[in-house]
Amino acid sequence: MSQSLAPLIAVVGPTAVGKTAFSIALAERIGGEIVNADSRQIYRFMDIGTAKPTPTERARVPHHLFDIVTPDQAFSLAVYQELASRTIAQIAARGHVPLLVGGTGQYLAALLEGWRVPRVAPQPELRQRLAEEAEQHGVGVLYERLRRVDPLAAARIEANNLRRIIRALEVYEVTGQPISQQQERQPPPYRTLTLWLTMERAELYRRIDARVDTMIAAGLVEEVRSLLARGYGWELPAMSSLGYKEFRPYFEGSAPLEVCIERLKFNTHAFVRKQEMWFRRLPHLTRLAADEHALDAALRIVRERQLVG
Structure with a gap:
C-alpha cells in the first residue's frame, strides 16, 4: 500500500x-x-x-x-x-x-x-407505490421481481428486507441498470x-x-x-x-x-x-x-x- x-x-x-x-x-x-x-x-x-x-x-x-x-x-x-x-x-x-x-x-x-454507490435520489412516489404493493400482496412479490431484474442484488439482500428491496428496484426503474452493476x-x-x-x-x-x-x-x-x-x-x-x-x-x-x-x-x-x-x-x-x-x-x-x- x-x-x-x-x-x-x-x-x-x-x-x-x-x-x-x-x-x-x-x-x-x-x-x-x-x-x-x-x-x-x-x-x-x-x-x-x-x-x-x-x-x-x-x-x-x-x-x-x-x-x-x-x-x-x-x-x-x-x-x-x-x-x-x-x-x-x-x-x-x-x-x-x-x-x-x-x-x-x-x-x-x-x-x-x-x-x-448509485447517485439516484429518493423517488417518494415510486417508493410509496412499491410499499403499498408489498402491503397488499406481500414483500415476496417485490423480492421475486428483484430476482428477475437483478439476481445478484437479490442474493445479497434478505428476502424480508423491504427497504433495501425497494431501493434496488428504485435504482433499476430510474436508471434501467441493475443496482449490482452500479456497486462495483x-x-x-x-x-x-x-x-x-x-x-x-x-x-x-x-x-x-x-x-x-x-x-x-x-x-x-x-x-x-x-x-x-x-x-x-x-x-x-x-x-x-x-x-x-x-x-x-x-x-x-x-x-x-x-x-x-x-x-x-x-x-x-x-x-x-x-x-x-x-x-x-x-x-x-x-x-x-x-x-x-x-x-x-x-x-x-x-x-x-x-x-x-
Missing part, C-alpha cells in the same frame, strides 16, 4: 462496547479528528437514543458529521459517502489523522471497501487500519442493559415525546430506528413502558449480532479486546503500520 496515501483509521465495534471513549482517547494521542459512521447520529434532536458523544466529549477533539440533518430529511448512503470522503480529505489536508468511528456496517464498508468497487484512496473493539457477549449484554437504563433515566422517553411533538412521525426512517421504534406501543397506548424498555434491550442484543457480520468483512482488520490495555495496543499497531509520524 502506497505511503503517499492518506491514513484512515476506523474504530468499529458493537453498540455499548466503548467506541466513543476509546476513539477520543486515541485521537488525542495521535492528532486525530473523528468522523461519524453511525447512521442515527447524523440526526438532530436524537441525542439520548443514539448515544451521541456529549458536548464535553466533543470539545476534546474535533467531531464531524453529527447533527447534520433533521429526522424528516432524506439521507442516503451515497450522500454519506460523499460527505465523509470530503471530510476525510479535509482532515488529511490539515495534517491530522481521520478516525472513522461508528457501528453502521454499510457506512463503514462503503468507505473502507471503496464502494461505488475500487481501492479507496487511503492507507486503512480497522480496529475492531470486542467484548465477551455476556458482558456486552450487561453493558447494553445498563446503558438502556441510563438512557431512560437521562430522559429518553421525553426525547421521543419531543420528537413526536415536533411532527416527526413513526413512518420516518429515523423514527423507525433502534432506540425509538420500541416506544411506539407505549405512546399509542398498547403496551406499558416497562415492556417497551425490555424490548429495546432485546432488540439491541439482536442488533449487535448483526453488526458483527459487517465487521468481519472489513479490510485491514485487527481485533482489540475492549479493556484497559486497548489504547496502548492500538497506539503500538498504529505506529508499526506507520500511520502516524
Whole structure:
C-alpha cells in the first residue's frame, strides 16, 4: 500500500462496547479528528437514543458529521459517502489523522471497501407505490421481481428486507441498470487500519442493559415525546430506528413502558449480532479486546503500520 496515501483509521465495534471513549482517547494521542459512521447520529434532536458523544466529549477533539440533518430529511448512503470522503480529505489536508468511528456496517464498508454507490435520489412516489404493493400482496412479490431484474442484488439482500428491496428496484426503474452493476468497487484512496473493539457477549449484554437504563433515566422517553411533538412521525426512517421504534406501543397506548424498555434491550442484543457480520468483512482488520490495555495496543499497531509520524 502506497505511503503517499492518506491514513484512515476506523474504530468499529458493537453498540455499548466503548467506541466513543476509546476513539477520543486515541485521537488525542495521535492528532486525530473523528468522523461519524453511525447512521442515527447524523440526526438532530436524537441525542439520548443514539448515544451521541456529549458536548464535553466533543470539545476534546474535533467531531464531524453529527447533527447534520433533521429526522424528516432524506439521507442516503451515497450522500454519506460523499460527505465523509470530503471530510476525510479535509482532515488529511490539515495534517491530522481521520478516525472513522461508528457501528453502521454499510457506512463503514462503503468507505473502507471503496464502494461505488448509485447517485439516484429518493423517488417518494415510486417508493410509496412499491410499499403499498408489498402491503397488499406481500414483500415476496417485490423480492421475486428483484430476482428477475437483478439476481445478484437479490442474493445479497434478505428476502424480508423491504427497504433495501425497494431501493434496488428504485435504482433499476430510474436508471434501467441493475443496482449490482452500479456497486462495483475500487481501492479507496487511503492507507486503512480497522480496529475492531470486542467484548465477551455476556458482558456486552450487561453493558447494553445498563446503558438502556441510563438512557431512560437521562430522559429518553421525553426525547421521543419531543420528537413526536415536533411532527416527526413513526413512518420516518429515523423514527423507525433502534432506540425509538420500541416506544411506539407505549405512546399509542398498547403496551406499558416497562415492556417497551425490555424490548429495546432485546432488540439491541439482536442488533449487535448483526453488526458483527459487517465487521468481519472489513479490510485491514485487527481485533482489540475492549479493556484497559486497548489504547496502548492500538497506539503500538498504529505506529508499526506507520500511520502516524
